[in-house]
Amino acid sequence: MDISKENLSKFRAVKSFRLPENEVLPITSLSFDDHGQYLLSASASDNMHLYDAVGCRFLNTIASKKYGCHAARFTHSQSECIYSSTMKSFDIRHLNLETNQYLRYFTGHGALVSDLQMSPLNDTFLSASYDESVRLWDMRASKAQAIVPSLVPSCIAYDPSGLVFALGNPQNYEIGLYNLKQLKNGPFLVIKVNPKFDKWNKLEFSNDGKYLLLGSSAGRQVILDAFDGTQLFELSGTKSFPLREFMDSGSACFTPDGRYTMGTDYEGKIAIWNHSESVSGKTLKPQGYIQAAPESCPRTIAFNPKYAMFVTADEMVDFYVGQDN
């Protein structure tokens, strides 16, 4: 199915998974595996939920009651994930989902790990923590391969080529682009974000590597040029979300072709922006809205890298599926 405005606006909510009444808690992270087969969500209830993204089915609950869970990400192996702890320790855990066995603990962080990003190139990942450091890890070693001091809160994002990562701090309106090969040196590019636009809490490179999305849950997103850092678009037209008790990781994402942006709205809808066919330097209005699943107010959004579906989550996990004509 082509990714077009028409097709995107034909997406419909098909499934809405709600946790049992006694454990309804916000979802703090969503992650698809590389092939778009599975979805892993981490909830504040110390459970991770595994979904079959293709069949839109709930598969399994993975409990991490002792240490809690946050920022659960699939590794490049479909059956493994890494996630950060939220209780008792700040370790990052590497878990095999099939056997429910921990493969490794990545130790070293002195504060809450707010985000994890798998490298699209190899089995390394970055972690951003409140201990004012960003660390590079190798899956094979439990000690950090590199430490880059940072300001908190920090947002990290990998370039699709896997050679560059962005480290940004919404507080000082700066985003540094680092060369992973030359991590010894400073950023090769420091992007100054318009201070009018703060409160962003998510960085995301588009799959074509051209755009850098600064996502927020405050109703506005900004798209920057990933190469020179100029601000291309400001995406508006969505209602801001209130603050919530648990971390959230922005409410916008690129489509897999990097030409559209999907964003959630506090009023229970999903906005579609087409930035690729617009003149830069403008504030873009959404090209269309998709009605969210009933009784749900989605906050986090993640687009399936392969299939015509995306998922939104807050207290419920909703699956939206695109139909061909």
Add this chain to the structure above:
Amino acid sequence: MSGYYRRSYPIPPTGPQRSNFWHESSGSDYNHKPYFNGGYKRYGRYGNFVDNDVSSRNHRNRREEVNDGSSSSYESPLLNHEEDTKRPIPRVKWDTEELKAKYHYFDVREKKLIHMEEMTNWNKDSKYPPNGYVLVQENNMGQPRPVFKQRVPQEKAVDPRVEQRQQQQQQQVIPPTYRKLRSKLALLPHIVYDKFSVGPPPPNEIVLSLLSNVATVQDISIKNYFKRYGEISHFEAFSDPNSALPLHIYLIRYGSYSGKLDDAARAAYMAFKDHEGRGCSILGTKFNCTLNKNNILEKTISRTVTDNLNRVRKITNDMKKMEKRQKEEEKKESQAYSERKIPLDLAKQINGRPVLVVSKSFALHHGLRVEDFKVKLRRYRWSRILDHSSGLYVVFNDLEHARNCQKVESGKMLITSRAKRAPVDVRFQLIAPTVDKQPTNDINGNHAALPKSSNQLPTYKTKEELISAATSYILKDLENALHVDIRKRIIGPAVFDTLNPASFPDLIAKKEVKEKERKEVVAKKAEELKKKQSTNNDFDIFSLYSGGVTQSNRNRLKRRGSEVIDILPSGRRKLFKGVKPMAHMLNDDSLSKEQTPVAPSTSSPFDESEDEEMTSSDATEYESGEDDNVEQKKMIKVETESTTPEIDHAEKPLFVSKKAEEIMRIPEPYRPSVGGLPKPIQPDDTIRPNLFIDDLQKTVTDMEDLFILKKVLGLDEPNQNDEKSEHDGTLEYRIWKLRSQAQNFRVDQENQLRLLGAPLDSLLLTGNGSFKAQGYRKIPEKLKSCYLPHRRKPHQPLNTVSYHSETKDGTPEVEREESENLEEPESVPQEISSSRDNRASNRRFQQDIEAQRAAIGTESELLSLNQLNKRKKPVTFARSTIHNWGLYALEPIAAKEMIIEYVGERIRQPVAEMREIRYLKSGIGSSYLFRIDENTVIDATKKGGIARFINHCCEPSCTAKIIKVGGMKRIVIYALRDIGANEELTYDYKFEREIDAEERLPCLCGAPSCKGFLN
């Protein structure tokens, strides 16, 4: 990442300062690090880096300090101008202690993480370089070793993407990455509807609406058709609310066995998808099949109903028009028909009777024939149907019937048109006979009919002519009668008289001589016969006494009867002699002469009477006075002829006295004979094991038997009287009972014979009551054959053409010599020349082929042919009475003929042993291993011919021979004797004798000479 935790830096009050910060941070000495050179540097505070002397302050303290007044400064004035980015007031929804214990719990009101104090800086102990480090693999003495390298953030890195892009453009390589740019998305497969699904459930109903004009399908077949997609939970056929006629719109709702909603929806979807676009055809009726969504059902129903209404309106209009037209037509037609008249040439046949007419043009147009009308009008009493060039005329005898028929059928009767292949209605036109015409017609017809029939005869014009003709007729008749009379009464007797044998004495004499000779021959034969009989007819002393009492002998009765009766016929003959038919008279010969009262004319009375004595059983009559004569003659004969009186004494007793005469009067079997021992006259059948009262009564044939019986039973006369008086009441009943028992037994036996073909063995018979009453008992194998039909066969003589007890040994020497020249010496019977010829030609053929093969010079399997196959006899296998399967001859096979080859795998002895064990293990009970010689065994178990089914028999019909064909030893089955069609083929297995009793295999061949065991 998260914006909740924020440092509470005071918002810069002025723009320039801020711009200064921007400027600063964009500088080359930009550093993300909050700590620089071990000192605490306020970072991001209005662009000024403030050196903090208190280097020992841990960052928590710093953070606490930083947090001062943070809450007040969250809503920065800078952002307040943006109305739409204003966040809604947060609601505290999750504030349980349990949740608050989590590190990532964010206090919404204070807008900070609540566990900050538990978190430490990454470098609180300063054990790492403040700029961070990078672990670098360094080559140390050939071994890679990780080495900490301090970061130098002052040095600027290079953007690797530029380089990569250049490379890509040059080499067209796709970078290896897990994040792929996709411009197309894969569609998801069908998503199962479950309790989490959003929106209305997918439709699980399909709507069928008629596509073709006529629906001939019943609801049930539609249901059956759609049943294959899933379980139908609801089926509804809708009918027109106006007319209550079926609309042929159906609603089919699918359900699911498991209660899963999706199954039903899937079934409906499949049903819809299968017929999408082309409609579905059920038993020739086409339907449109759609999923029932968006109220399609209601729409289709309302549409069809309105359609139907419109159609009804149209039809009624059409009908009105039609009626009008029809009326006009009828008018026209009636005018046309009224002019119709019976054609003249038919007038005779119709004969003024009422007629229904169908116009010829109509009949021709539709190809209607007389037969069609005959069939259609078979209920009416028409007399005939005429086909005429002007039309078809159905003639009735009665005007009423014709009217009736026309009333009922005209314009309504449908006959299938041959031309149009559709029913058409036939209109009849009645032509009623005119009343005044009818009688005249009748008379005319009658008058006309007579002369016409006598058309060939001359017509008589005057009365005189007629009378003269009549007289000539009468005269002719009289003449004929006279002729017959003359023939019968005058000529006939005259001829007979001339042919009277009395008038040709010489001829008769000749004939008599001949006759005498013939009779003598007959007499001799009879004498011999009597001699033989005489042993039976020995003088019986008992018969002297009991002769008068017993009359049950049928033979005797006959004789007596004939004596009595014969008197009458002879008398009658005498009476009717004069009216003997003439034909009989012509055939009359000496016999008739004998019977004539002119007795003295008989030339040799002795011989004659002798003859008569001999042939008395042929019911020749005696003259009443002849008896004495006969006796005398007999005696004379004895005197003359008897040389061995002991032998023929029965016939020619020695008594000459009166007593002898008396004795002779006793019927023959009872005549006393002069023998050694008295012999029974009646055949003794009392030896049978179970004698019933009937049989007993039958055996007591005369007084003597009765006497002996009484003696045996110890019944003296006085006693008998007593007992009779005692048992009088029950005796009859008992006799009746005994009789009925005997009858039942006989009926049982008959049934048994009819059913099984063999009597039930007496051992199996129960003494009283049924088999069931006997309980369980073991029946010996032998007895089973009398009630198990398939077991019986072997006990009966084998179904053979003829037995040849001597087979090989009896072969004539000539044959031997001949057969020695042949390849298979033992097997060639001389009498089957055709098969020999056949084989000879086969052999020649093979020689040819072998010559060719030699010429080609290759050993090809293609040319090698099995000559044994050519000689194979038609055999088949079927269930056998001996063992599981047997081989049966399909047509008669002569002795010494080859029947079939025993084909199978040729294996070595050790292999055979191994296989035998394996077969036994795997449960193959029958052994199909055939030993050729010490080393070779043929195994037909898995690969083999049907010869393996031949069973063993102790009296075999075949024999297996090992012959050499082309240097190969082969097993061939030959017939030992002539074998009939459908006879089972058997041969002697010739197993080695086993001593161990358990090893021995019982033989079930059932041959009379069965040894009981195979080995």
